[in-house]
Amino acid sequence: xxxxASGGGLVQPGGSLRLSCAxxxxxLDDYTIxxxxxxxxxxxxxxxxxxxSGGSTYYADAVKGRFxxxxxxxxxxxxxxxxxxxxxxxxxxxxxARFRATAQAMGAGTPVDYRGQGTQVTVxx
Numbered sequence: 001x002x003x004x005a006s007g008g009g010l011v012q013p014g015g016s017l018r019l020s021c022a023x024x025x026x027x028l029d030d031y032t033i034x035x036x037x038x039x040x041x042x043x044x045x046x047x048x049x050x051x052x053s054g055g056s057t058y059y060a061d062a063v064k065g066r067f068x069x070x071x072x073x074x075x076x077x078x079x080x081x082x083x084x085x086x087x088x089x090x091x092x093x094x095x096x097a098r099f100r101a102t103a104q105a106m107g108a109g110t111p112v113d114y115r116g117q118g119t120q121v122t123v124x125x
Contacts, residue, residue: 004021006019006022014084015085022075028077030099031098032097032106034103035069036094037094046106046107049069051102058104063082067080086123087123090122092118094117
């Protein structure tokens with residue numbers, strides 16, 4: 001049972017990346033998924049979350065309007081589309097799952113059931 005984030009890389013400011021969070025060993029249907037990030041020397045911060053039903057999303061103010069979270073339960077994958085990237089978006093991004101939590105609860109720091117290994121995103125010219 002695991003989550004795996006992928007899709008990170010090096011991108012110039014203003015560019016875009018799409019991250020994927022794939023589940024193995026279980027299905028995502030009943031899990032709310034959140035994306036988090038941690039930059040060197042900084043604390044982990046919440047980025048975005050999508051409810052288990054897919055009907056609700058929640059974003060950190062820092063990414064609102066630039067990032068979009070979506071899910072494809074048939075593919076057991078959650079995506080984070082990141083546009084208009086800034087150098088301050090540089091961090092290791094990872095995804096986490098919580099059984100039937102609200103998207104807002106993920107943003108409030110509710111304990112998670114699963115957390116995957118991260119993927120590095122570097123925004124630099």
